């Protein structure tokens with residue numbers, strides 16, 4: 694295993710095909726400036742329905758989505774998120790114009806119940822959430838959210854995923870979300886404002902080289 698070459702081949706995938714996974718991933722980047730322009734009726738539900746085909750642990754299906762797709766609801770979200778002062782100095786005002794916000798939630802109780810069942814109880818994961826080294830409800834929510842981003846891009850939308858940090862509890866209260874549900878973050882979606890592109894500080898960071906992030910067979914040099 695030591696010293697294997699890292700080789701990639703463009704010929705393995707049809708990267709040039711429009712809307713292929715490769716092309717869509719290449720086009721994906723966080724958008725922080727949106728047009729004040731609604732999505733076609735039914736589009737977001739259709740995309741979420743497709744996105745939820747991603748795998749879930751034990752087929753627990755414990756991922757749910759809060760969709761805020763009306764102006765007043767989106768405004769409520771930002772009002773609860775920021776004080777007026779923070780809003781007025783916010784670096785990405787164009788982010789607040791996005792017409793749709795989707796908050797994916799993991800539902801731990803669905804995983805606990807599922808892992809109590811006969812075929813899974815050998816794992817002891819049906820005991821309580823503390824037994825879970827990896828909280829699969831958030832893993833599954835992240836899978837679905839990534840799929841939703843790619844589907845959105847395929848439909849000429851752009852997206853930005855951001856964390857909720859200490860806003861989570863206030864948001865849960867405002868939108869009557871059950872206390873035990875865990876938010877992954879918020880996916881902001883809409884049509885990009887191509888005349889007012891804003892780049893976040895994080896986006897200026899270079900992508901790490903493949904050779905640094907892939908370890909063929911073992912870490913080199915050995916730890």
Ligand SMILES: Cc1cc2nc3c(=O)[nH]c(=O)nc-3n(C[C@H](O)[C@H](O)[C@H](O)COP(=O)(O)O)c2cc1C
Nearest residue numbers: 721722723724853854855856878893894895896897
């Ligand atoms: C878990 C997670 C949390 C993020 N939180 C924020 C955030 O709070 N604010 C923000 O502007 N971008 C946030 N981002 C977007 C990242 O900054 C962005 O994905 C990264 O800089 C790479 O840029 P790209 O998405 O354009 O490739 C977050 C992304 C992820 C995956």
